[in-house]
Amino acid sequence: MNNLLRTLVYDGQVSLTVAETTELVKDGIRFHGLSNLSAYVFGKALSAMTYMSACLKGETGEISLSVKSDGACGEIAVSGNQKLYLRGYIGETCAQGEPNAQSEQDCFGRNGSLTVIRDDGYSRPFVGSCALPNQGGVDAAFEEYYRISEQLPTRLRTIVEFDEQGKCVFAGVIAAQPLPFADRETLDKTWALPLEELLSEFRKTGLAAGVEARFGKDGQVWETRKATYRCNCSREYLKGVLVTLGEEQMRQIIRDDGAVRVHCHYCNTDYEFTDADADVMFPKKKS
Numbered sequence: 605m606n607n608l609l610r611t612l613v614y615d616g617q618v619s620l621t622v623a624e625t626t627e628l629v630k631d632g633i634r635f636h637g638l639s640n641l642s643a644y645v646f647g648k649a650l651s652a653m654t655y656m657s658a659c660l661k662g663e664t665g666e667i668s669l670s671v672k673s674d675g676a677c678g679e680i681a682v683s684g685n686q687k688l689y690l691r692g693y694i695g696e697t698c699a700q701g702e703p704n705a706q707s708e709q710d711c712f713g714r715n716g717s718l719t720v721i722r723d724d725g726y727s728r729p730f731v732g733s734c735a736l737p738n739q740g741g742v743d744a745a746f747e748e749y750y751r752i753s754e755q756l757p758t759r760l761r762t763i764v765e766f767d768e769q770g771k772c773v774f775a776g777v778i779a780a781q782p783l784p785f786a787d788r789e790t791l792d793k794t795w796a797l798p799l800e801e802l803l804s805e806f807r808k809t810g811l812a813a814g815v816e817a818r819f820g821k822d823g824q825v826w827e828t829r830k831a832t833y834r835c836n837c838s839r840e841y842l843k844g845v846l847v848t849l850g851e852e853q854m855r856q857i858i859r860d861d862g863a864v865r866v867h868c869h870y871c872n873t874d875y876e877f878t879d880a881d882a883d884v885m886f887p888k889k890k891s
C-alpha cells in the first residue's frame with residue numbers, strides 16, 4: 605500500500621509531503637534489534653530520510669546521510685534511493701532510557717555534524733553539511749540542514765510512537781517546503797502549521813483523505829508512492845566486490861579464517877564465501 609503522499613498546498617506555493625513510515629521503521633528496528641530509545645532516534649532519522657528520498661529527481665537518484673556527534677548513539681547512517689528503498693544503521697543499538705525529547709538529544713548529540721550526499725543521477729553528487737543544533741533533536745537537525753546547506757527553509761516533523769509493551773505502533777514524517785516564489789502571507793501560514801498535530805490527524809483519517817480535508821486536492825501535483833526498508837546487498841553483489849580482491853588473496857583469507865566473512869551494517873546480515881565460491885568466481889583457464 606502506498607504510504608507517502610506529495611502535493612502542493614496554498615495555491616501551489618508550498619510543497620507538502622506526508623508519509624506513514626511505521627512498517628519501514630519496524631523493519632529497521634527488527635534488523636538491528638534496537639532498544640526503544642535507539643529505535644526512537646533511528647526511526648526519526650529513517651522517516652526524515654524517507655522525505656529526502658522522495659525529493660530525489662533523477663531515475664537513478666540516491667541520497668545518504670551520516671551524523672557524527674558526541675551523542676550516546678554514536679554514528680548514524682541512513683540511505684535512500686529513488687525507489688524509496690531506505691536502509692541504515694545506528695552505532696549504539698541498546699541506548700537506555702525513555703524515548704523523549706531530552707533523551708533523544710542526549711543520544712543524537714549536541715556537538716557534531718550532519719552530512720548529506722545527494723546524487724540525482726545527472727552529474728556530480730551534491731555534498732552538503734551543517735553543524736548539529738544543540739536542541740530540537742533529529743527534526744531540528746534536518747531543518748538546519750535545509751536552511752544552511754540547501755538554502756531551502758523547510759519545516760519537518762517526525763513521530764515515532766511505542767505502545768506500553770515497547771512495540772513501535774506508529775512512525776511518520778510531515779514536511780512543508782515553501783517554493784521560492786511563495787508570498788509573505790503563505791510563509792507565515794507555513795511556519796505556523798501545527799505539523800505534529802496534522803500528522804496525528806492524518807494517521808487517523810488516512811493520508812490522502814486527511815490532506816484533502818485540510819488543504820483541498822491540488823489538480824496538478826498529487827503523487828502517492830510506497831516507501832520500504834530494503835537493503836541492496838546480495839551474495840551476487842558482494843561476489844562482484846570480492847573479485848577485485850583477486851584469487852590469491854581470497855584463497856589466503858579462506859585458508860587463514862576458514863571463509864571470507866562479510867557483514868552488511870545496513871541489514872545486519874552475515875555472508876560467508878568459501879573455496880566453492882572462489883571456484884565459481886575464478887574459473888580455471890583451460891590450457
Ligand SMILES: [Zn+2]
Pocket residue numbers: 835836837838868869870871872873
Ligand atoms: Zn544489507
